[in-house]
Amino acid sequence: MRMRFKPYARPELLACDFHVHEPLTHGGHWHETYARPDQPWHLELGCGKGGFLAQLAPRHPDINYLGIDITDKVLILAKRKVEAAYAER
Template sequence: MRLRKKYWARPEMEISNIVITDQYEYKGKWNEEFKNNNPIHLELGCGMGGFISEKSTQNLDINFVGIDLKDEVLVFALRKVIEVRGIQDKQDINLNVRLMPLNISFIDDVFEKDEISRIYINFCNPWPKGRHNKRRLTHVKFLTNYKKFLKLGSEVWFKTDDTELFEHSVEYFKTCGFEILYSTHDLHNSGFEENVVTEYEAKFHAIGKKAMFLRAKLIVEN
């Protein structure tokens, strides 16, 4: 779906210290930005911000960075964080969450080796056509980039409602030096208690569509 340009989105984000727009200046400096040495978790494609808002609220001893490509989406993630966290000052930097616009293809230019302790990928585009498979966020091409900054022994948590993408992703992870720790084709009936439901997930769960989920642990460095 093509988004209508919202020219007010970038100015609204730029007045908030929660949003990082000079991303490439922070490589190797994220703990300085958060002013602590807590683990940093990364959400790729944070959408409207429901997931990262809840996760950052539940885990105050972990720092979270949410990435999305479009200002028109990210501005609503910013508003969601402000709403859920009860922030009065949009320039409040004493918060364990940051958001930034970024094409994920360039993500290894933003984070340094061992800087990230977990990655979340929630309902990314399945890119079903064979010629487009390399655009999948779980493809070996992307996993190889993630390994440049993901700590050895850390995990990627992946959710999707696309069976083909899920099954292919299991193989991508294995090929790229990850061990599948947990896997289910029916997340909501699996008994897994740490799930935070995204906006997309809630919509499709309501009509009976199942979510698939896995946890993959990095066991082989580049």
């Protein structure tokens, strides 16, 4: 399925406080980016629209989650889905 261009994606992600804008600068130091760096963290490569993260993250506040995807077209959808999941809790 081809994702359509979303002109609002980049500005909305840049305004988000939990989106990492320059991920390469955190190589080897990801724990430092979290509010609770002593907690374990789980990495999801290819998080897509964020369905998995949106289900797990609100249920397990004792774990730091990191979702990575290649394009902001899907990351914006994941961001919104995770925000909605936290709003429900």
